[in-house]
Amino acid sequence: MSRKTDQPSTAELRCDSCGLLPEPGRTRLTLANVAVMLPIELVVHALVVNTGLPYLLKVAVLAVTATALVIWVAEPSAMRLLRSWLHAPALRQHNRLTAAPALWRARVVVADRPGALEQLTHQLTRLKVNILTVHVHPVDGGSLDELVLSAPGELTEQDLLDTLTAAGGSTVGIWPTTPLALADGQTRALNFATRIAQNPGALPDAIAELLGADVVPPHQQAAAPAGPAVLKVPTAWQGPLLFRREGQPFTPAESARAHRLAELAEILEQGRRVSASPQQSA
Template sequence: MDAFSGSHANDDRHGFLGREVLELGTLLFAAGAAHLLVVSLGHSDSGVRALIVLGSLLLAFSALHRWRRHRRRSPVNTTTAPFPDHTRSPVEDRLWSVRVTVADVPGGLAALTGRFAALGVDIRLMQVHPDGTDAVDEFFVTVPPNVDEADLRRAVRDAGGRRAVVRTADVHELSDTTSRTLTLVDALVTGATTLERCLIALAAAHEVRHVGPRQIQRSVEGAGPGTSGPREELSGTVMTLPAPGGGSLTVHRAGLPFTPVEFARCRALAQVARSLAEAPLGR
C-alpha cells in the first residue's frame, strides 16, 4: 500500500513538471509568433489595419463564446419563476388577542405555540394568569393576511385549549402590564384621568358603573340584618370594588371572565385612588 502511494506521488510530480515545461514552451512559441507577426505587418498601413481587424474579431468571438456559455449554465425558467406581480398592494399583518385556558401541565403551552408557528403567527407579547389547576394565557400576536379568526380558534382547539376568546387588538396593548399600570397610577395622581377610565384600560372592560352610597344603603336595609356595605367581589365577568368617596364600582366585561390576577390588579388600583381621595388637600 505504501509502495503504491509513493509511486503514485512520483508519477504526479513528473506529470506536473512535464505540464510546466509544455506550458512554458507554448508561451515562448506564442510570444515569438506574435512578435514575428507584428514586425512583419506593423511596418505598413495595411498590416496595421489587418492587426486591428484580427484583434477585433478575436475579441468579438471571445465575447460571443462567453455569453453563450453563461446562457447554457443559467437558463430562464418561466414556469417556476414568473415575473412578480407589482399590481398587488401589500397587506400588513394584523394584531390579534388570543386568550385561552390551558391545563397547567408540562407541554401544554408548547403544543399551542407549535400550532401558532405552523400558521406563521408571530407572538409579540404573552401574559399568564394562574387559575388553580389551569392557566389562562393571553397572546398578542400578528398573523399573515391569509390567517383569520377561524384559523386561530382551530389552532387553539387542536392544541387542547378551552374557552378561547379571539379579538382584534390595538398596538397600545403591546406594552407590558407593569408599565401600563404605572402609567395609569401616574395619571390618577396627576388628575389626568379617572379611576373608571383606568379600570377599563387595565382590565379591557366594557363598562364601569358607579353605585352611590345611598343606593347601597337602601339595598343593605332591604336585604335585612347581617348585610354589610360595599365589598370587593369577583363573579365571572363582573367585579365589584369600593369607590373613592363612597359607593361601589361595578366593572363588567362581556364574554370574558376576569381572572384572580386581573382582580388583584384592579383592587390595587382602586386602593390607590381611595388613598388619593382621603389624603389631605395640602399633600
C-alpha cells in the same frame, strides 16, 4: 346560458356592498379600449368605404356603427378579456395588504401540565404565527394565557380559534388589536397610577380602560349578575365600583391591579381632604 364566474384573483377585489370592481387606471383602460376598438374600426371602415353610398351617408353609417360597436362590443370585451391586466395594480396592492402581518390578542385556558404551552406554540408556528408577548394567569383548571400574536394577513379569526382549540386550549377568545397591546400589564398599570395621582376622581374610567371593561352605573349594579365577567372594587369615598366585560372573565392579576389603583386613589383623596381641612378651619 350559464353566467361566467370571476377569476378568483379579481373576485377578491369586488366591493362587498355593490359587487363592483374598482375603477381601473385611465392609462390602462385607454390602451385596452384602443386594442379592442382598432380592429373593429378598421373592419367597419373597409366595409363602408367600398360601398357606393354618398359621402355624408358613409360618414353617418361609420359614426353610428362604430359608436354602437364600441358601446356594445369593444368596451365590455376589453373589461372581460383584459380584466387581470386592467386591475393588476389593485391586485398587487391587495396582495401586499393581505400578506401584511395582523395583530391579534388571544386569551386561552391551557392545562396545567408540562408541554401544554409548547403544543400551543407548535400549532401556531405551523400557520407562521409569531407570539409577541405572553402573560400567564393561574385559574381553576389550568392557566389563562394572554397572547399578542402577529399573524399573516390572510388568516381569519376563525383560523386562529380553530388552531388554539386544536392545540388543547379551551375558553378561547380572539380579538383584533393594535401595537398598544404590546405594552405589558405592569407598565400600563403604572401609567394609570400616574393618571390617578393627578386626578383621583378619574378612578372608574381608569380601571375600565386598564381592563378593557365597561363601568356598571350605580342604578344598574343591583341587577348586574355575579360571575367571573363582573368585577367589584369597593371604595370608601365613591362607594362600590362595578365593572363588566362580556366573554372575558377577569383574572386574579387584573383584579389585584384594579384594587391597588382604588387604594392609591383613596390614599390621595384622603390626603387632599386633610390638606384642605386646615385651610377651611382658618
